[in-house]
Amino acid sequence: QVQLVESGGGLVQAGGSLRLSCAVSVRTFGRLGWFRQAPGKDQEFVAAINWSGSSTYYADSVKGRFTISRDNAKNTVYLQMNSLKPEDTAVYYCAAAPLASAGNRVSEYAYWGQGTQVTVSS
Numbered sequence: 001q002v003q004l005v006e007s008g009g010g011l012v013q014a015g016g017s018l019r020l021s022c023a024v025s026v027r028t029f030g031r032l033g034w035f036r037q038a039p040g041k042d043q044e045f046v047a048a049i050n051w052s053g054s055s056t057y058y059a060d061s062v063k064g065r066f067t068i069s070r071d072n073a074k075n076t077v078y079l080q081m082n083s084l085k086p087e088d089t090a091v092y093y094c095a096a097a098p099l100a101s102a103g104n105r106v107s108e109y110a111y112w113g114q115g116t117q118v119t120v121s122s
Contacts, residue, residue, distance in 0.1 A: 002026050002111045009116030012084055013095050020079040022094030022113060027051065030100030032077040033109055034068065034091075036090035036118075045104035046092070047079060052100070059104070062088075084120045091115040 003025040012018050024032065033048035047068040048057045056068050067080040077094060094111035102108040 002096070004096060004111055004113035006015060006092065006094050006113045006116040009092060009118045011119050011121065013121050014084060014086055016084050017080070017082045018084065018118060020092055020094075020116060020118070022057065022077045022079075024075045024077065024094075024096065024115065025090040026096075027072065027075055029098060029111075030071065031097040031102045033095050033097065033102070033104075034077075034079045035095060035109075036088075036092045037115075038087075038090040040070070043054075043106055045106075048097075048102070048104070049077060050100045057104070081118070084118075086120050086122045087121050089118060091117050 005023045008020040031050050034046040035043045036046050039096045045059050049068045065083045070077045093115045094113045096111040097109045
């Protein structure tokens with residue numbers, strides 16, 4: 001019943017920018033987050049935003065380069081990625097957590113999208 005659909009991934013050269021979008025079928029979640037998974041690595045937290053209010057959270061590796069935002073009217077969360085690096089290459093997933101107090105734990109996010117590939121060339 002709950003669906004999250006990512007879009008906006010693709011190929012980009014180092015230093016470039018990309019904006020990911022996640023369309024959410026339900027608005028009643030406390031927090032929306034972005035995670036990523038590179039080949040051979042575990043999923044890692046990237047950023048999160050509360051559905052109500054304006055609090056945002058970022059992994060140290062993306063602070064100053066990535067910006068998470070939302071458009072409640074469109075049921076959509078965005079991830080603006082600037083100054084991309086080859087190490088940002090991964091499948092990016094959006095996820096929804098029931099509680100606004102959720103942190104960066106994968107287990108706290110109950111619903112997940114299918115993911116969108118981001119590849120950054122050097």
